[in-house]
Amino acid sequence: ELKVEQNPLFLSMQExxxxxxxxxxxxxxxxxYWYRQDPGKSLESLFxxxxxxxxxxxxxxxxxxxxxxxxxxxxxxxxxHDLSATYFCAVAAxxxxxxxxxxxxxxxxxxxx
Amino acid sequence: DTGVSQDPRHKITKRxxxxxxxxxxxxxxxxxYWYRQTLGQGPEFLTYFQNEAQLxxxxxxxxxxxAERPKxxxxxxxxxxxxxxxxxxxxCASSLDRxxxxxxxxFGSGTRLTxx
Numbered sequence: 001e002l003k004v005e006q007n008p009l010f011l012s013m014q015e016x017x018x019x020x021x022x023x024x025x026x027x028x029x030x031x032x033y034w035y036r037q038d039p040g041k042s043l044e045s046l047f048x049x050x051x052x053x054x055x056x057x058x059x060x061x062x063x064x065x066x067x068x069x070x071x072x073x074x075x076x077x078x079x080x081h082d083l084s085a086t087y088f089c090a091v092a093a094x095x096x097x098x099x100x101x102x103x104x105x106x107x108x109x110x111x112x113x
Numbered sequence: 114d115t116g117v118s119q120d121p122r123h124k125i126t127k128r129x130x131x132x133x134x135x136x137x138x139x140x141x142x143x144x145x146y147w148y149r150q151t152l153g154q155g156p157e158f159l160t161y162f163q164n165e166a167q168l169x170x171x172x173x174x175x176x177x178x179x180a181e182r183p184k185x186x187x188x189x190x191x192x193x194x195x196x197x198x199x200x201x202x203x204x205c206a207s208s209l210d211r212x213x214x215x216x217x218x219x220f221g222s223g224t225r226l227t228x229x
Contacts, residue, residue, distance in 0.1 A: 099169060099211060101148075
């Protein structure tokens with residue numbers, strides 16, 4: 001069974017600082033996704049990572065994927081208050097036809113002015 | 114197209130009652146998924162349709178839960194004889210190509226169920 005672990009679970013950081021959220025998964029995967037969720041809201045797609053070594057950037061967020069290490073990172077650069085949210089990684093196992101996403105428990109990020 | 118729509122947004126029901134939720138996916142998406150999210154947790158997969166065929170069901174989907182997608186467009190999720198443990202956010206998502214495009218899977222706003 002595919003397991004997805006994120007750390008840290010909670011992160012409080014000051015504006016302007018850099019930090020990284022880690023997502024480890026237990027079995028071979030060919031697809032990894034990062035989502036943002038604001039309180040009481042649904043999931044907003046941030047990044048789709050489909051190959052080893054994939055790196056994608058949008059604004060102050062950058063995501064990368066190392067399929068050999070079964071690890072993805074979400075790096076936050078010069079954090080601003082608007083980035084406060086819960087971030088989830090989600091992984092689809094590499095079985096042919098597999099459609100199920102397994103989510104991590106999320107990282108609750110709070111940016112302090 | 115305005116994305117994935119879910120109705121209702123909120124539902125409060127008494128224990129033992131039946132409830133039904135609706136999801137309208139993005140019109141050209143042939144794949145539709147249901148997830149459940151409890152407070153402080155990540156979403157958990159419930160079931161998935163490709164067109165009108167239900168191709169996978171989670172063990173979480175007890176016999177009190179049933180999902181349909183009769184014409185390969187909208188989908189309904191029914192919970193019979195609701196229990197307090199069913200209280201959660203029910204999320205619907207859709208995709209065109211197993212989430213392989215840059216859009217991945219698009220989620221709706223969810224239906225928050227409270228069983229009292």
